[in-house]
Amino acid sequence: MLTLYYKPTCPYSLRVRLVLAEKLLPFSRRVVGEGDPPPELVELSGGNVPVIMDGSFAVADSTVISEYLEDAFARPALRPPDARGRAVIRGAMKRIDAEVMEPVEAIAEKGRGHADPALAAKMHDAFAVWEHTHRDNGLLFGMEFSLADAWLIAAVEKALLAGWELPADFPKLHKWHGRMRERASVRTERLMPPA
Numbered sequence: 001m002l003t004l005y006y007k008p009t010c011p012y013s014l015r016v017r018l019v020l021a022e023k024l025l026p027f028s029r030r031v032v033g034e035g036d037p038p039p040e041l042v043e044l045s046g047g048n049v050p051v052i053m054d055g056s057f058a059v060a061d062s063t064v065i066s067e068y069l070e071d072a073f074a075r076p077a078l079r080p081p082d083a084r085g086r087a088v089i090r091g092a093m094k095r096i097d098a099e100v101m102e103p104v105e106a107i108a109e110k111g112r113g114h115a116d117p118a119l120a121a122k123m124h125d126a127f128a129v130w131e132h133t134h135r136d137n138g139l140l141f142g143m144e145f146s147l148a149d150a151w152l153i154a155a156v157e158k159a160l161l162a163g164w165e166l167p168a169d170f171p172k173l174h175k176w177h178g179r180m181r182e183r184a185s186v187r188t189e190r191l192m193p194p195a
């Protein structure tokens with residue numbers, strides 16, 4: 001049995017919730033509030049989420065958890081079968097972590113109604129990469145939903161909740177976002193705004 005510790009406001013947790021939903025894996029939810037984390041979570045990860053338990057085996061960190069789930073529950077695959085394809089997806093995940101999450105977290109920190117032109121420009125630059133590299137088929141890579149889509153949609157949803165809007169000059173990203181929002185996983189596993 002899989003058990004996920006997560007915060008409903010957390011984009012890193014959302015990545016894992018999307019992976020579980022895409023793989024149609026049932027899991028029990030341990031929703032962690034903003035107060036003191038449960039003692040077992042402190043022991044497992046210092047209180048950080050997401051953490052998944054597969055029976056008594058614990059895995060922390062969205063990247064490590066998602067790759068564990070790919071290895072342990074292969075179908076449907078969220079990475080291509082070949083080494084080069086996997087390297088492309090892994091590179092995209094790393095790039096989203098390195099370049100997109102920092103401005104997204106800064107936007108989320110400021111919250112609604114706090115326009116910051118420098119931050120808006122940083123968001124524009126961070127997302128321009130994805131407008132220019134991804135295909136026109138409503139997916140970031142290839143023909144199937146991948147971990148890279150999960151990484152980027154979690155970032156976008158977090159920023160949208162904070163009042164950010166996907167820039168109008170990113171038509172491919174708008175198309176991609178529309179396709180993502182049609183998916184059962186994205187419709188079911190929503191982020192909550194901070195209380």
Ligand SMILES: N[C@@H](CCC(=O)N[C@@H](CS)C(=O)NCC(=O)O)C(=O)O
Nearest residue numbers: 010011012047048049050061062063
């Ligand atoms: N690199 C980690 C980042 C996870 C992370 O930053 N989680 C935040 C919540 S979104 C956290 O647990 N912060 C400590 C806390 O909320 O007490 C991952 O990808 O899972």
